[in-house]
Amino acid sequence: MTVLALGGCHDDIVAASRVPFRPDTSCPGVIVRRPGGVARNVAVLLAGSGVPVRLLSRIGEDEAGDRLMDGLIAAGVDPAMVIRTGEARTGSYVAIHDEDGALVAAVSDLVIYDGLTPEVIAALRDDLTSAELVFADANLPADSLDALAALLASAGRIDRLMLDAVSIAKVPRLLWPARRGARLFANRAEAGALLGTDPFDAEEAAQGLADAGLTRAVVTDGLGPVAFWRTTRSSCWTWRRPPSWM
Numbered sequence: 119m120t121v122l123a124l125g126g127c128h129d130d131i132v133a134a135s136r137v138p139f140r141p142d143t144s145c146p147g148v149i150v151r152r153p154g155g156v157a158r159n160v161a162v163l164l165a166g167s168g169v170p171v172r173l174l175s176r177i178g179e180d181e182a183g184d185r186l187m188d189g190l191i192a193a194g195v196d197p198a199m200v201i202r203t204g205e206a207r208t209g210s211y212v213a214i215h216d217e218d219g220a221l222v223a224a225v226s227d228l229v230i231y232d233g234l235t236p237e238v239i240a241a242l243r244d245d246l247t248s249a250e251l252v253f254a255d256a257n258l259p260a261d262s263l264d265a266l267a268a269l270l271a272s273a274g275r276i277d278r279l280m281l282d283a284v285s286i287a288k289v290p291r292l293l294w295p296a297r298r299g300a301r302l303f304a305n306r307a308e309a310g311a312l313l314g315t316d317p318f319d320a321e322e323a324a325q326g327l328a329d330a331g332l333t334r335a336v337v338t339d340g341l342g343p344v345a346f347w348r349t350t351r352s353s354c355w356t357w358r359r360p361p362s363w364m
């Protein structure tokens with residue numbers, strides 16, 4: 119199994135309140151800085167499980183970028199495709215969590231990924247078509263995600279493409295690639311944002327995605343049941359583990 123992961127690799131700064139969170143004052147808590155980015159997180163977890171994984175991302179020629187590169191190598195992720203650039207600073211994401219660990223607010227500063235253009239995707243044709251699985255997150259620009267889906271579809275490998283929604287703001291970029299047959303991974307709120315609805319649970323969200331023409335989808339809902347959808351099945355399954363047909 120070889121996996122090619124495409125998307126975010128940047129700094130996370132996460133502040134967790136230790137007291138009942140209030141937005142209008144300073145809450146005592148713990149602040150950590152750590153590597154993040156959806157594609158990087160997935161790549162590192164896969165590498166830790168012994169899966170050979172290569173990462174395509176874009177990071178700055180700065181100290182944060184150096185640390186991220188060192189971290190990828192230490193984790194066993196192949197960083198040869200990571201683009202270093204002096205034109206933009208390494209991306210960052212700042213999040214505030216409440217005393218239960220739930221996300222309260224977050225801001226991402228990730229314009230550096232605008233440089234992951236359709237031309238960058240096209241140059242990877244051979245690597246993309248030979249990978250057993252391609253994982254892409256919605257940090258990639260919309261036209262690059264479209265180019266990625268078109269490339270894999272023309273090679274008859276669109277079912278190898280896994281797409282992660284990343285956020286409510288970015289998930290609309292995935293509608294067209296997912297309608298072409300890629301698998302979408304989203305939480306309930308992200309699925310709702312894609313559909314323009316507010317689904318009650320993961321199953322209702324997955325049903326909505328199916329009605330919107332998506333072929334395969336996985337919808338999570340925090341501690342609630344996970345919904346799995348595949349067009350060739352007549353129903354939507356909710357379970358904690360993926361059914362064999364996913």
Ligand SMILES: Nc1ncnc2c1ncn2[C@@H]1O[C@H](COP(=O)(O)OP(=O)(O)OP(=O)(O)O)[C@@H](O)[C@H]1O
Nearest residue numbers: 219221284304305306337338339340341342343344
């Ligand atoms: N409080 C929790 N404790 C344990 N597992 C959890 C918790 N919240 C979420 N999970 C696990 O993470 C999965 C995804 O969670 P969720 O639906 O909140 O999506 P998300 O917000 O996109 O997740 P992420 O934290 O990765 O950004 C869930 O299906 C569940 O397995």
Ligand SMILES: O=c1[nH]cc([C@@H]2O[C@H](CO)[C@@H](O)[C@H]2O)c(=O)[nH]1
Nearest residue numbers: 126130154155156211226284285
């Ligand atoms: O726009 C984005 N927001 C958040 C993330 C990442 O998601 C993870 C939290 O769920 C975290 O690592 C953050 O950097 C991202 O890659 N792009």
